[in-house]
Amino acid sequence: MRALAWRDAPAVDALTVAHLGDLFDLEIQPEFLLVGTGAGLRQPPRAFVRELEGRGIGVEAMDSRAAARAWGVLRAEDRWIVAALMPLV
Numbered sequence: 284m285r286a287l288a289w290r291d292a293p294a295v296d297a298l299t300v301a302h303l304g305d306l307f308d309l310e311i312q313p314e315f316l317l318v319g320t321g322a323g324l325r326q327p328p329r330a331f332v333r334e335l336e337g338r339g340i341g342v343e344a345m346d347s348r349a350a351a352r353a354w355g356v357l358r359a360e361d362r363w364i365v366a367a368l369m370p371l372v
Contacts, residue, residue, distance in 0.1 A: 319347030
């Protein structure tokens with residue numbers, strides 16, 4: 284497990300898989316991606332979601348606080364997930 288600062292995070296509506304860098308370069312593919320969209324819930328672009336679903340990775344969008352809480356719960360259950368959390372401001 285690792286955590287990295289997301290420098291120059293794009294706006295949620297401009298998010299692409301390329302923005303996530305090597306997040307999916309894992310030995311075991313994650314079940315899904317938690318997308319923390321900042322202080323409020325915003326939906327990522329449909330093309331972004333479709334691309335990940337095409338790889339067998341689900342996408343769950345929620346505000347970043349909720350995503351951080353969900354991360355803790357799901358990792359405690361030993362679930363294979365990744366997260367991209369936008370800043371709150």
